[in-house]
Amino acid sequence: MKRGLLTYRYHGSHYTVYRLYGLVQRRMRPANRRARFKTASLVVSLNWETNPRQPARGVEVRLVFSAPVRSASADTWVVFLCTDAKLSDTKILEVYSLRWSIEVYFKEIKQNPGFLKEQSGRYQLAYASVHLAALRYLLLFEAMLRQGRLSYGEIRDRQTGQLQTLTYAALLWQLFRALIEGALEGLVRDLGRPVIKKVLAAIDQTVEGFLTQALQISPQQVSVQLKAEELGYL
Numbered sequence: 001m002k003r004g005l006l007t008y009r010y011h012g013s014h015y016t017v018y019r020l021y022g023l024v025q026r027r028m029r030p031a032n033r034r035a036r037f038k039t040a041s042l043v044v045s046l047n048w049e050t051n052p053r054q055p056a057r058g059v060e061v062r063l064v065f066s067a068p069v070r071s072a073s074a075d076t077w078v079v080f081l082c083t084d085a086k087l088s089d090t091k092i093l094e095v096y097s098l099r100w101s102i103e104v105y106f107k108e109i110k111q112n113p114g115f116l117k118e119q120s121g122r123y124q125l126a127y128a129s130v131h132l133a134a135l136r137y138l139l140l141f142e143a144m145l146r147q148g149r150l151s152y153g154e155i156r157d158r159q160t161g162q163l164q165t166l167t168y169a170a171l172l173w174q175l176f177r178a179l180i181e182g183a184l185e186g187l188v189r190d191l192g193r194p195v196i197k198k199v200l201a202a203i204d205q206t207v208e209g210f211l212t213q214a215l216q217i218s219p220q221q222v223s224v225q226l227k228a229e230e231l232g233y234l
Contacts (some may be wrong), residue, residue, distance in 0.1 A: 001063075001081045008044035017079050020044070021065055030069050031090065039066045039093070043085045053191040060085045064092050112156060113140075119176060177203070 007014040015023075032041070040063075045058040050144040062085040067077035083093045109115040113136035116129050144155045180203060184196050192200075 001079050006046075008046055008063070010042060011046045015044075017063070020063060021077060021079065024065050027068075028065065028067060036069055037066050037068050039064055039078070039089045041065065041089045041092075046081075052195075059083070062087065062092065064089050066093070106139065108152075109137055113137050177207075 001017065003017055005016055007016055008020065009015075010020065010023075020042060024042060028038040030037065042063050043060055044063055046061050048057040048059045049055065062082045064082065065077060066080070080092055080096055082095075087095075106115075113133045114129070115133035116126060136178040140156050141152060144150060144152045146150040147155060150158070177200075181200060184199060187196065
């Protein structure tokens with residue numbers, strides 16, 4: 001919950017979260033010696049009625065206060081609200097940690113795997129973007145699990161570097177091929193068009209073999225990569 005001016009009823013009086021934190025601050029304890037955070041909770045009543053003209057509808061909720069065991073500032077604390085007042089502090093924090101991983105996922109796909117980066121406002125593209133971003137994330141996550149020793153961020157940066165290498169190699173070869181084709185164009189009269197085509201085909205085959213062996217990419221992958229970048233997917 002945000003630290004606002006919302007009031008909660010506790011032992012017949014109304015308190016903000018700041019005042020409630022003052023009540024529990026001294027009895028906050030870590031779960032064990034290794035725990036980095038200390039917690040304490042209160043069961044309070046919250047008015048569920050949003051219309052001020054209607055009678056109050058008090059609902060019991062549990063507020064869990066958490067703060068670092070060691071902190072340079074006394075103001076470093078947060079409060080969690082749970083509508084199931086019977087849950088333990090530990091269970092509430094466990095559930096929140098699962099939700100937080102979802103928030104981290106959305107932040108990741110927005111910043112890196114291209115979520116909604118397509119240059120179109122069509123619903124079909126937006127719908128597809130959700131699934132494409134999820135697939136990219138899962139592929140990177142699978143690679144992280146297979147590696148075992150690298151973090152997700154390290155795997156992502158490595159794959160990004162490989163894509164940049166792929167793009168650079170493909171563009172560089174296109175430049176060289178254009179130069180070679182231009183140079184061979186002057187020999188058409190002497191050698192004939194069929195011979196020039198055979199020479200270019202042999203060069204293409206040799207370069208494609210090199211790309212496949214050295215960079216582990218195929219001409220089809222190069223084509224798909226360039227098309228994806230052209231459409232703004234990468």
